[in-house]
Amino acid sequence: MAYSDKVVDHYNNPRNVGTLDKNAQEVGTGLVGAPECGDVMRLQIRVNPETQVIEEAKFKTFGCGSAIASSSLATEWIKGRTVEDALAIKNTDIVKELSLPPVKIHCSVLAEDAIRAAIGDWKKKNGAAEAAHAETSAAK
Amino acid sequence: MLKTLESAVPVACWSCSVAHNDFTLFCPHCSKIQPPPGGDYFAVFGLEPRLNLDLPALEKEFHRLSRKLHPDRFARSGEHERQWSLADTALLNDAYRTLKDPLRRTEYLLKLRGAEIGEEAAADGNSRKDPSRAPADLLEEVFELNMQLDELREAHAAGEESAALESSLAAAKQKFEALLAEVDRDLRQQWQAWDAGDETAREAAQKAMMALLDRRRYLSNLVRDVTGTLGA
Numbered sequence: 197m198a199y200s201d202k203v204v205d206h207y208n209n210p211r212n213v214g215t216l217d218k219n220a221q222e223v224g225t226g227l228v229g230a231p232e233c234g235d236v237m238r239l240q241i242r243v244n245p246e247t248q249v250i251e252e253a254k255f256k257t258f259g260c261g262s263a264i265a266s267s268s269l270a271t272e273w274i275k276g277r278t279v280e281d282a283l284a285i286k287n288t289d290i291v292k293e294l295s296l297p298p299v300k301i302h303c304s305v306l307a308e309d310a311i312r313a314a315i316g317d318w319k320k321k322n323g324a325a326e327a328a329h330a331e332t333s334a335a336k
Numbered sequence: 337m338l339k340t341l342e343s344a345v346p347v348a349c350w351s352c353s354v355a356h357n358d359f360t361l362f363c364p365h366c367s368k369i370q371p372p373p374g375g376d377y378f379a380v381f382g383l384e385p386r387l388n389l390d391l392p393a394l395e396k397e398f399h400r401l402s403r404k405l406h407p408d409r410f411a412r413s414g415e416h417e418r419q420w421s422l423a424d425t426a427l428l429n430d431a432y433r434t435l436k437d438p439l440r441r442t443e444y445l446l447k448l449r450g451a452e453i454g455e456e457a458a459a460d461g462n463s464r465k466d467p468s469r470a471p472a473d474l475l476e477e478v479f480e481l482n483m484q485l486d487e488l489r490e491a492h493a494a495g496e497e498s499a500a501l502e503s504s505l506a507a508a509k510q511k512f513e514a515l516l517a518e519v520d521r522d523l524r525q526q527w528q529a530w531d532a533g534d535e536t537a538r539e540a541a542q543k544a545m546m547a548l549l550d551r552r553r554y555l556s557n558l559v560r561d562v563t564g565t566l567g568a
């Protein structure tokens with residue numbers, strides 16, 4: 197199967213490969229997998245607590261070219277967006293940008309899932325902290 | 337979905353008009369070749385869907401039917417029979433290739449039972465909405481194994497030719513293969529459960545097999561990657 201030029205470009209020069217400290221308060225980590233093909237993808241974000249803007253995004257994907265390209269593109273797109281804006285990214289946007297064939301659509305679904313999982317993890321960490329904070333201030 | 341033997345519908349033979357079930361390649365009455373039957377791959381061999389198969393018997397039956405269906409034998413037959421011998425032969429080959437391979441057989445049976453398997457079926461992302469298909473601990477484990485392998489591969493690609501590295505890679509390969517063998521053992525246990533079980537037991541076995549096949553795909557990717565690195 198022939199990959200599109202954009203997939204090849206992301207595959208050869210993946211953007212934002214790396215790791216953030218998953219224990220840091222402002223970091224959210226999403227680890228997702230595609231059981232159909234055995235690909236695994238980890239996507240991490242560092243969110244500015246004041247502005248809710250994703251200032252840094254890193255990924256590490258073990259999988260085919262389309263999975264790597266989808267996650268690479270996802271990190272490019274979410275960087276600089278607010279958390280809520282990032283949630284608006286749909287897998288179909290990725291499919292279009294990378295011209296993924298039908299058999300590789302699930303790679304884009306995986307990338308969307310990874311964004312959601314990372315944001316979900318960040319929200320859980322920080323929403324829980326906010327709620328706890330609200331509780332203590334209410335108790336006063 | 338394909339029909340299985342239990343739901344056999346009688347059809348009339350094109351030649352002798354005697355009714356027979358729709359799954360047979362030859363009319364049991366007049367022995368004439370029939371159009372490609374509407375049953376599943378098991379029915380092609382006259383079998384009920386089963387995961388434990390007698391492979392030598394399957395091979396023998398495959399050769400017997402191949403000979404009977406061989407297009408050379410129909411060279412002087414009518415147009416329809418000539419076409420059917422080609423179509424039936426193609427069906428028989430597909431059926432044999434699928435059933436003789438343990439993994440393909442398992443996946444095929446699960447598909448017959450309505451499971452969605454394969455990259456095409458994955459496009460809607462349904463499998464990931466089912467939390468049992470991507471358990472967090474499995475993903476953690478697979479990701480960790482991949483990271484370890486990645487480190488070794490990078491060192492390898494950087495031209496580091498140390499005996500220690502080679503033996504780490506070999507050890508990793510051994511570890512992945514052992515994990516894979518464990519999955520295959522577990523799969524075989526589920527075969528027994530499915531073959532011998534009632535409907536409830538079968539449902540449970542199918543769920544377990546789906547999870548094992550998922551795990552197997554992650555692990556076989558690791559084996560493939562480590563083997564590729566060692567061979568490079």
